[in-house]
Amino acid sequence: MMRGHLGSEDMCRWMAGERGAEEERHVRECSLCGAEVARMEGALQRFGGAVRAWSAAQPGAQSAGAWRMDHTSMVRPLRWGLAAAALVVLAVIPTWKSARDRRMAEEAARADDILMEQVDAQVSRTVPVTLEPLVNPVEWKAEAGQDLPGKEKGEER
């Protein structure tokens, strides 16, 4: 049984669709509550109308252009992506290959140079390595840290 006017929560319950027969009758008969319900309904209607009008004016509100009807077009970007990736791979392979060849050629040249230097060193010797100490015994002694007896004495004096 309803007593008095609709409160704020009753009003919201009414707007949310919870309407008993008693409330229906009261709103119909009570000008105050009827006006309050109408005011609230009006505000929400204006809100809905304004949002609908505003949304319709936004870019993207029309399906034309926004939606691609041809579903194959959804696959197209993927295909383009794969094609681009393949092209990149094809373009990179020769560059990578030539860089690798160049690096290998440089390493081979460096190894050749080292080998040639070693060969030159061997070829430029006047005597075999084992006979080198006999060629200049004095130098050899000096190099070996052996002092000359005559010289030592002379210096001591």
Add this chain to the structure above:
Amino acid sequence: MAATMELPCVGIQDFDEVVRLYWGRVFRFALASLRDGDAAQTLAQDCFLRAYRGRAWFRGESSVHTWLMRIAVNLVRDAARNRASRFWMLARASSVDLGDAGNRLADCGVSPEAMASLKEEVRAVWKSADRLPAKQKTVFLLRFVEDMSILEIAAATGMKEGTVKAHLFRALVTVRERLGKSV
């Protein structure tokens, strides 16, 4: 409150027609929910793409509109849950002006002062709706922007009828409180 909008009966076979008829509604719901034009367009695109791929499973137990809105509601929920997208929604330049909706009021022959008051009222509803919890906001927008009935909202959100009413009631209490007793 106006009666639920009459929607033309359309089958799912002619998908181009489905897109033509419902794109605007899906986009509008996404835009009102996310408040971002680019995100709304992407969401609408995604919604129709999912519908297109899943059209074989559409049994016609609900209307095409309700079916599409159900997909849109799920996408909006996912987008809102995504922290990154929330950050972008706050930061992006495409974010829509909250006050702009108030300028779209139809001129109903009232005085400039009264029109300014009505615009302010619309802006206030728009702002308070944005601050509602996700479920209340969804139900509120479906009811008062999309003009869907409680049963349609229940079908679109997967909630029970009573739950929809409870969310709507709480949303209305909040909006009414924020508007002041003048509404």
